[in-house]
Amino acid sequence: MIHGTWLIRLPIVEDELLSSWLARNSFAHGMSAPRFCGLINPGREIWARDLDASISSRSLEMLSLKSEVPLRRLEHSTFRRFSRISKSFLRPISVYHRTRRGHGLQYCPACLGETAAFTRRWRWSFSTDCLRHGCQLYDRCPECLSPAVAHRGLARNIARCNQCGFPLSQANEVPSTQPPTQTQQDLETAMSKIELSSDHCPAAQEYVHAVHILITVLIGSGAIYRAAKILEEAGEIPRPIISFDLAGNRTRRNTFSLVDRLLCGPPCEIASVWTQLGLTQRSFRKTARPGFLSRAIMLLPPGIARKRPRPPLRIYGARMKKLRSSTPFDYVRQRSLVLTCPKPVGPPPNLSRQSSAC
Numbered sequence: 064m065i066h067g068t069w070l071i072r073l074p075i076v077e078d079e080l081l082s083s084w085l086a087r088n089s090f091a092h093g094m095s096a097p098r099f100c101g102l103i104n105p106g107r108e109i110w111a112r113d114l115d116a117s118i119s120s121r122s123l124e125m126l127s128l129k130s131e132v133p134l135r136r137l138e139h140s141t142f143r144r145f146s147r148i149s150k151s152f153l154r155p156i157s158v159y160h161r162t163r164r165g166h167g168l169q170y171c172p173a174c175l176g177e178t179a180a181f182t183r184r185w186r187w188s189f190s191t192d193c194l195r196h197g198c199q200l201y202d203r204c205p206e207c208l209s210p211a212v213a214h215r216g217l218a219r220n221i222a223r224c225n226q227c228g229f230p231l232s233q234a235n236e237v238p239s240t241q242p243p244t245q246t247q248q249d250l251e252t253a254m255s256k257i258e259l260s261s262d263h264c265p266a267a268q269e270y271v272h273a274v275h276i277l278i279t280v281l282i283g284s285g286a287i288y289r290a291a292k293i294l295e296e297a298g299e300i301p302r303p304i305i306s307f308d309l310a311g312n313r314t315r316r317n318t319f320s321l322v323d324r325l326l327c328g329p330p331c332e333i334a335s336v337w338t339q340l341g342l343t344q345r346s347f348r349k350t351a352r353p354g355f356l357s358r359a360i361m362l363l364p365p366g367i368a369r370k371r372p373r374p375p376l377r378i379y380g381a382r383m384k385k386l387r388s389s390t391p392f393d394y395v396r397q398r399s400l401v402l403t404c405p406k407p408v409g410p411p412p413n414l415s416r417q418s419s420a421c
């Protein structure tokens with residue numbers, strides 16, 4: 064265990080992620096990041112989680128003590144000040160033990176070459192381009208397509224791919240095709256307000272939540288593809304989109320172009336465009352409606368409820384509730400399930416012929 068402060072203390076670069084700073088300091092001490100952190104804080108496996116999103120207060124205090132960096136400065140390198148709602152656009156990194164399977168960490172090759180650090184801005188899914196260098200962000204190694212994992216960089220260098228060792232800062236810079244949309248800029252402003260204000264700015268949180276709901280509904284209902292056809296200049300949306308936050312750079316940028324068009328104008332005009340896309344009030348029934356969207360949603364047609372073809376199975380009836388505490392519950396439940404399930408229609412399959420064919 065390291066009892067005193069660190070021998071080498073690399074400063075945090077502006078807007079750097081905690082994981083990136085910690086990995087750089089580990090490598091400077093000639094150790095892997097998990098080993099270094101194991102010596103600082105024994106018994107706490109901080110790399111087996113999304114460190115930047117969910118580090119505990121105790122681990123953060125310990126890091127502050129050992130590195131002599133103020134606690135508040137370290138907290139600003141994480142996403143701790145964002146609530147669950149305002150973390151809506153945080154790209155998941157899919158933690159698997161000490162490595163990452165998701166492509167949630169993006170990077171600009173030119174910035175990475177200059178500072179050798181990963182920034183917080185690159186974790187947001189509304190960040191698609193580097194404004195300083197006018198190029199698109201990468202979310203994987205261009206050679207082997209592995210996700211960027213800062214703390215496992217080969218040759219103790221966070222800017223090297225953890226699988227093939229390719230220097231990520233030498234990836235070709237792909238010029239941006241268009242400037243950031245109004246919605247992307249508004250989201251950036253909202254995030255900085257949430258972080259800097261003492262009450263976490265409820266209005267900004269509501270805006271972030273509302274835009275995320277709209278994008279989720281557009282994708283879930285398939286309206287996004289209809290919108291891409293109707294509003295042609297917004298750009299093509301490749302299908303299918305499984306997760307917006309993990310979608311490719313082009314998909315996210317084109318989606319924000321559409322959202323720009325779908326949010327401009329007074330609520331009655333917004334509702335008129337949404338109605339053309341087939342959205343109804345029922346499209347938003349599974350989501351909480353923030354005030355920013357509710358006025359437009361109330362002007363939509365109510366929608367038609369689907370009728371179920373048959374009544375739902377009532378398995379946990381009065382008899383089953385009574386049997387809950389009894390010992391042979393599993394056996395009785397299985398038997399009850401078999402009896403409750405509807406019988407198959409048509410002749411039974413000819414099992415003897417199938418088995419002979421095998």
Ligand SMILES: [Zn+2]
Nearest residue numbers: 171174193196
């Ligand atoms: Zn850059």
Ligand SMILES: [Zn+2]
Nearest residue numbers: 204207224227
């Ligand atoms: Zn690689």
